[in-house]
Amino acid sequence: xxxxxxxxxxxxxxxxxxxxxxxxxxxxxxxxxxxxxxxxxxxxxxxxxxxxxxxxxxxxxxxxxxxxxxxxxxxxxxxxxxxxxxxxxxxxxxxxxxxxxxxxxxxxxxxxxxxxxxxxxxxxxxxxxx
Amino acid sequence: xxxxxxxxxxxxxxxxxxxxxxxxxxxxxxxxxxxxxxxxxxxxxxxxxxxxxxxxxxxxxxxxxxxxxxxxxxxxxxxxxxxxxxxxxxxxxxxxxxxxxxxxxxxxxxxxxxxxxxxxxxxxxxxxxxxxxxxxxxxxxxxxxxxxxxxxxxxxxxxxxxxxxxxxxxxxxxxxxxxxxxxxxxxxxxxxxxxxxxxxxxxxxxxxxxxxxxxxxxxxxxxxxxxxxxxxxxxxxxxxxxxxxxxxxxxxxxxxxxxxxxxxxxxxxxxxxxxxxxxxxxxxxxxxxxxxxxxxxxxxxxxxxxxxxxxxxxxxxxxxxxxxxxxxxxxxxxxxxxxxxxxxxxxxxxxxxxxxxxxxxxxxxxxxxxxxxxxxxxxxxxxxx
Amino acid sequence: xxxxxxxxxxxxxxxxxxxxxxxxxxxxxxxxxxxxxxxxxxxxxxxxxxxxxxxxxxxxxxxxxxxxxxxxxxxxxxxxxxxxxxxxxxxxxxxxxxxxxxxxxxxxxxxxxxxxxxxxxxxxxxxxxxxxxxxxxxxxxxxxxxxxxxxxxxxxxxxxxxxxxxxxxxxxxxxxxxxxxxxxxxxxxxxxxxxxxxxxxxxxxxxxxxxxxxxxxxxxxxxxxxxxxxxxxxxxxxxxxxxxxxxxxxxxxxxxxxxxxxxxxxxxxxxxxxxxxxxxxxxxxxxxxxxxxxxxxxxxxxxxxxxxxxxxxxxxxxxxxxxxxxxxxxxxxxxxxxxxxxxxxxxxxx
Numbered sequence: 001x002x003x004x005x006x007x008x009x010x011x012x013x014x015x016x017x018x019x020x021x022x023x024x025x026x027x028x029x030x031x032x033x034x035x036x037x038x039x040x041x042x043x044x045x046x047x048x049x050x051x052x053x054x055x056x057x058x059x060x061x062x063x064x065x066x067x068x069x070x071x072x073x074x075x076x077x078x079x080x081x082x083x084x085x086x087x088x089x090x091x092x093x094x095x096x097x098x099x100x101x102x103x104x105x106x107x108x109x110x111x112x113x114x115x116x117x118x119x120x121x122x123x124x125x126x127x128x129x130x
Numbered sequence: 131x132x133x134x135x136x137x138x139x140x141x142x143x144x145x146x147x148x149x150x151x152x153x154x155x156x157x158x159x160x161x162x163x164x165x166x167x168x169x170x171x172x173x174x175x176x177x178x179x180x181x182x183x184x185x186x187x188x189x190x191x192x193x194x195x196x197x198x199x200x201x202x203x204x205x206x207x208x209x210x211x212x213x214x215x216x217x218x219x220x221x222x223x224x225x226x227x228x229x230x231x232x233x234x235x236x237x238x239x240x241x242x243x244x245x246x247x248x249x250x251x252x253x254x255x256x257x258x259x260x261x262x263x264x265x266x267x268x269x270x271x272x273x274x275x276x277x278x279x280x281x282x283x284x285x286x287x288x289x290x291x292x293x294x295x296x297x298x299x300x301x302x303x304x305x306x307x308x309x310x311x312x313x314x315x316x317x318x319x320x321x322x323x324x325x326x327x328x329x330x331x332x333x334x335x336x337x338x339x340x341x342x343x344x345x346x347x348x349x350x351x352x353x354x355x356x357x358x359x360x361x362x363x364x365x366x367x368x369x370x371x372x373x374x375x376x377x378x379x380x381x382x383x384x385x386x387x388x389x390x391x392x393x394x395x396x397x398x399x400x401x402x403x404x405x406x407x408x409x410x411x412x413x414x415x416x417x418x419x420x421x422x423x424x425x426x427x428x429x430x431x432x433x434x435x436x437x438x439x440x441x442x443x444x445x446x447x448x449x450x451x452x453x454x455x456x457x458x459x460x461x462x463x464x465x466x467x468x469x470x471x472x473x474x475x476x477x478x479x480x481x482x483x484x485x486x487x488x489x490x491x492x493x494x495x496x497x498x499x500x501x502x503x504x505x506x507x508x509x510x511x512x513x514x515x
Numbered sequence: 516x517x518x519x520x521x522x523x524x525x526x527x528x529x530x531x532x533x534x535x536x537x538x539x540x541x542x543x544x545x546x547x548x549x550x551x552x553x554x555x556x557x558x559x560x561x562x563x564x565x566x567x568x569x570x571x572x573x574x575x576x577x578x579x580x581x582x583x584x585x586x587x588x589x590x591x592x593x594x595x596x597x598x599x600x601x602x603x604x605x606x607x608x609x610x611x612x613x614x615x616x617x618x619x620x621x622x623x624x625x626x627x628x629x630x631x632x633x634x635x636x637x638x639x640x641x642x643x644x645x646x647x648x649x650x651x652x653x654x655x656x657x658x659x660x661x662x663x664x665x666x667x668x669x670x671x672x673x674x675x676x677x678x679x680x681x682x683x684x685x686x687x688x689x690x691x692x693x694x695x696x697x698x699x700x701x702x703x704x705x706x707x708x709x710x711x712x713x714x715x716x717x718x719x720x721x722x723x724x725x726x727x728x729x730x731x732x733x734x735x736x737x738x739x740x741x742x743x744x745x746x747x748x749x750x751x752x753x754x755x756x757x758x759x760x761x762x763x764x765x766x767x768x769x770x771x772x773x774x775x776x777x778x779x780x781x782x783x784x785x786x787x788x789x790x791x792x793x794x795x796x797x798x799x800x801x802x803x804x805x806x807x808x809x810x811x812x813x814x815x816x817x818x819x820x821x822x823x824x825x826x827x828x829x830x831x832x833x834x835x836x837x838x839x840x841x842x843x844x845x846x847x848x849x850x851x852x853x854x855x856x857x858x859x860x861x862x863x864x865x
Contacts, residue, residue: 058276059329065249085378108571
């Protein structure tokens with residue numbers, strides 16, 4: 001991945017910056033140019049909460065090549081703060097503890113590396129909330 | 131708008147076609163369709179192919195395939211909609227004939243996947259998902275459908291056994307298909323005990339990686355008999371629906387809105403309902419996909435697709451025979467070719483030409499082809515004339 | 516105008532490996548290592564954790580406790596000997612992640628295990644000089660010990676972050692000092708994966724000389740006696756050294772136990788004494804005096820005297836406390852540990 005393509009998404013990956021439609025209040029992550037609900041084109045910046053709930057989960061056993069050393073790992077669709085959904089890994093957990101409705105919180109983690117000499121790519125993962 | 135008919139079909143034996151290149155695989159199927167149609171010319175061509183660029187470094191298929199078909203200088207369009215590329219290619223060809231712009235149009239689909247290793251294939255297929263917000267975080271396609279499956283199991287009580295029944299049924303059909311990649315019988319236990327891929331999906335819940343192509347010739351219905359002796363098959367409906375690219379953007383992870391939208395419009399266009407469909411080919415990229423699709427097509431109540439499959443409702447002798455070809459699971463899934471191959475099967479069924487797979491008395495069939503996790507869906511209804 | 520700590524945070528990764536597990540693989544005598552090092556187990560960073568990720572989490576906790584707006588942070592310094600990049604700062608990634616960019620000064624610090632206390636030292640200095648409103652100093656490491664080497668038992672991972680300012684202080688900084696000489700006790704050359712050390716030379720002429728040097732100077736500067744302090748924390752490469760040097764300076768075990776994390780945590784290098792300080796801040800009462808001396812090979816020691824303030828008790832519970840993080844553990848076998856730490860030779864990527 002070129003560094004520009006990685007760098008462009010940093011406000012979302014590092015700070016969960018989202019956009020709230022000024023007309024109908026729907027929250028978009030990542031931000032968009034037009035609201036798909038009411039077609040309004042103005043938004044205010046909001047940051048997603050770092051606390052959420054698992055809507056569904058899976059355990060990846062056959063990973064893509066850039067994640068090959070991590071398998072098996074858990075991934076979940078998580079609703080953050082009741083506002084918007086994200087798809088993240090769930091780490092530092094026993095797979096048996098995963099359940100739909102489980103509470104999680106976001107942690108800053110390394111997501112990928114561009115080989116041995118390329119840029120390190122960071123982002124959001126979740127851990128189970130105590 | 132003119133009525134459109136399918137008058138020619140062509141398909142090759144699918145599998146790991148080491149000796150055959152992308153161009154030859156396509157040309158082989160396309161020539162078969164032209165021969166089957168009995169046409170002496172082609173006005174225009176549409177090719178569905180998801181990503182020849184990533185798989186073999188080749189783009190500009192409009193030029194490559196018309197060249198190798200000996201069809202220069204006719205117009206040609208490469209169509210991409212992830213795994214729905216073939217279905218959209220067919221839809222595009224229909225529109226060109228219906229509009230009066232052309233008379234004889236070739237609609238083909240192809241994918242040459244096996245030159246890449248597993249990691250490379252996974253990477254290429256992941257381009258059908260949201261690169262920055264799904265693939266970036268480590269998800270795979272089996273993983274996305276596994277999330278769908280887990281949600282379906284949680285919401286409706288669907289079981290792994292019910293998912294397995296879909297694979298078993300499709301293999302039982304595929305055994306009778308000489309072009310299928312994996313024409314072998316399997317059992318529910320085979321599926322349940324196969325290698326873990328993305329919980330709860332196992333290897334046998336997933337369609338394979340395949341090289342192959344399929345092709346169709348379409349023309350105005352009132353010209354069909356000029357070219358072909360076979361029963362013309364009329365396109366009664368051709369529709370498409372889209373949905374969010376990311377699975378997690380949807381309010382219901384278990385519902386394929388793109389398919390439901392396309393199906394609703396297709397039934398309206400054809401003036402029929404689900405019960406009027408005699409035979410169906412759906413996009414079973416994963417067992418759960420077939421279950422969700424049959425619900426979105428209105429064959430079964432929301433959430434009941436698993437129980438229906440388990441009860442045999444989608445078997446060859448069931449109320450809604452689904453995937454008599456063996457589906458993607460047994461027949462194979464060369465991504466861009468699938469949508470076209472589904473039509474090939476339905477046309478053969480409607481012509482009474484499906485050999486041992488023939489379902490008796492079929493007059494109307496439906497194909498459903500889907501991209502990604504349902505970001506795009508294409509539905510066609512075809513009728514024997 | 517008093518300057519001091521306005522926020523603090525700690526981050527300790529979840530995974531651990533026990534001394535017995537490492538000793539088993541190398542055929543070493545576990546009980547004698549445990550006795551000799553006064554160490555039972557150490558923290559292990561997961562493959563997706565590094566100095567940057569841990570610093571972000573520690574800094575976020577410091578922000579929570581401070582209640583300040585991150586845009587008001589005037590500097591971010593991260594001290595480590597395991598920065599993820601040889602060239603490209605860790606600090607910019609962390610600054611971006613906590614929303615402190617672009618009006619901020621950033622530098623990465625390095626001085627073996629002392630780099631964390633250096634970031635604190637300089638951040639405090641900038642606030643005191645009136646150049647920044649708030650300064651963020653972080654010590655973090657994911658250091659490696661060579662397989663089979665003594666350091667493998669103790670080299671661990673963790674991060675501690677401190678915000679310095681002039682208002683709403685949790686603890687004042689009353690005195691600082693530093694003691695530095697050129698002493699080659701432990702080093703890592705460029706392009707080498709593991710560090711090397713001088714064996715027993717790392718003791719008296721290195722650790723003890725410099726901690727005693729800074730510690731004695733700090734007591735003189737402050738005009739206080741060890742018994743005037745409620746808490747003391749020293750650099751902790753193993754369990755033995757800090758206890759020995761603390762007692763030599765006149766401190767008791769009771770004063771040192773709260774900040775003595777190493778028997779369960781291992782040596783978090785640039786995070787070592789800073790993390791010990793966070794553990795003390797978690798329980799200190801207003802008016803408590805805290806004595807801290809770091810140590811970094813090469814060599815040098817930074818000393819601080821802090822006095823806890825009233826506001827501290829309001830925020831101790833605002834983020835996960837250090838001992839709570841330390842006591843939450845998942846144990847690894849050596850194979851998983853080696854994989855996590857990248858110690859296994861894999862096929863060269865092309």
